[in-house]
Amino acid sequence: MLAIFSGGSGSGKSEFAESLTCLLAKDRKKYYVATMQVFGEEGQKRVEKHRNQRKGKGFETLERTGSLQDVAKICSGGAVLLECLSNRLANALYTQNLQDPVGEILKEITEISETADLVIVTNEVFSDGISYGAETMRYIRLLGELNGRLFAAADFAAESVYGILRVVKGEEYAHALERI
Amino acid sequence: MLTLIIGGRAQGKTAYAKKAAGAKDSEIANFCEKNVRVLVHLEETVRRFLAEGREEEILPYLQEWYDEGDKTIVCDEIGLGIVPADPFERKWRDETGRILCALAARAEHVVRIFAGTGQILK
Numbered sequence: 001m002l003a004i005f006s007g008g009s010g011s012g013k014s015e016f017a018e019s020l021t022c023l024l025a026k027d028r029k030k031y032y033v034a035t036m037q038v039f040g041e042e043g044q045k046r047v048e049k050h051r052n053q054r055k056g057k058g059f060e061t062l063e064r065t066g067s068l069q070d071v072a073k074i075c076s077g078g079a080v081l082l083e084c085l086s087n088r089l090a091n092a093l094y095t096q097n098l099q100d101p102v103g104e105i106l107k108e109i110t111e112i113s114e115t116a117d118l119v120i121v122t123n124e125v126f127s128d129g130i131s132y133g134a135e136t137m138r139y140i141r142l143l144g145e146l147n148g149r150l151f152a153a154a155d156f157a158a159e160s161v162y163g164i165l166r167v168v169k170g171e172e173y174a175h176a177l178e179r180i
Numbered sequence: 181m182l183t184l185i186i187g188g189r190a191q192g193k194t195a196y197a198k199k200a201a202g203a204k205d206s207e208i209a210n211f212c213e214k215n216v217r218v219l220v221h222l223e224e225t226v227r228r229f230l231a232e233g234r235e236e237e238i239l240p241y242l243q244e245w246y247d248e249g250d251k252t253i254v255c256d257e258i259g260l261g262i263v264p265a266d267p268f269e270r271k272w273r274d275e276t277g278r279i280l281c282a283l284a285a286r287a288e289h290v291v292r293i294f295a296g297t298g299q300i301l302k
Contacts, residue, residue, distance in 0.1 A: 008257060008258075008259030008260040008261075008273070008277060009258075009259030009260075009263065009270070009273035009274050009276075009277045010259055010273065010274040010275065010276065010277015010278045010280070010281065011259060011277050011280075011281070012277075012281045042267050042270075086263075123263070124259075124260045125260070125261055125262045125263065126260065126261075127188060127257070127260035127261060128258075128260065128261020128262060129189075129261075130261065130262070132262065136262060139262075140262065161186070161284075161290075161292065161301055162186070162277065162280040162281045162283070162284040162290070163281040163284050163285055164284055164290060164301045164302055166301065
């Protein structure tokens with residue numbers, strides 16, 4: 001099972017993704033794969049905020065600021081919340097310097113979703129109209145490609161618009177979420 | 181009744197809000213006051229409060245106003261870009277999103293304007 005939530009800053013996508021992961025997991029194990037590299041006090045505060053949000057929901061946290069290749073095995077049979085794809089791509093580009101970041105990431109995701117229920121959080125970074133340098137423009141293009149490929153492959157895909165779900169596919173999961 | 185109108189820049193949000201609310205130009209402003217029926221550029225209000233370290237006061241400030249009758253709030257969707265390196269800029273986008281989540285939950289109607297067309301989200 002593969003589910004993906006997108007949305008802008010502060011759009012409520014993480015909350016939805018957590019709820020769906022809990023819903024899918026039932027009494028199986030829940031894993032939180034954190035991809036953000038934590039810098040400074042503000043980064044620490046962000047981590048705290050997300051930790052508090054997850055508190056009491058029984059997630060086991062895996063910090064992966066590089067490859068996710070061991071996640072499929074570790075999380076086999078459980079439910080995985082991957083937060084977030086935008087940081088995963090940044091790590092692939094700027095820490096790992098991967099030749100084919102999109103291919104590698106899609107491979108990792110496919111493997112995880114074959115052994116576990118996988119819920120991905122991604123980011124809408126495409127509409128500020130700013131022309132960035134070549135590196136950032138490449139990042140935007142690759143994230144757009146990843147989002148498109150994953151929305152196409154997913155069983156459930158939606159955008160969170162300030163706490164309102166715009167479902168692209170998988171209405172049945174949206175109905176289940178509404179009942180929580 | 182509260183209506184929330186969101187969307188990108190220059191999509192016709194204010195024109196849509198004016199028509200939907202039947203508001204006169206004098207009833208449209210970027211601050212909350214009794215005679216104002218349409219509050220535009222909420223993101224600027226959020227930024228102003230943030231700059232003064234008063235983010236906790238934003239929702240009460242808005243509520244005091246929209247509880248007084250039929251009101252419409254218009255906001256640019258500023259959180260749909262590359263996450264900026266500057267902490268204040270990041271916080272502004274996050275905080276605006278958080279405020280919009282609270283308003284969307286409270287509002288009777290939420291409309292996203294795309295190329296002048298209203299997409300009813302709620």
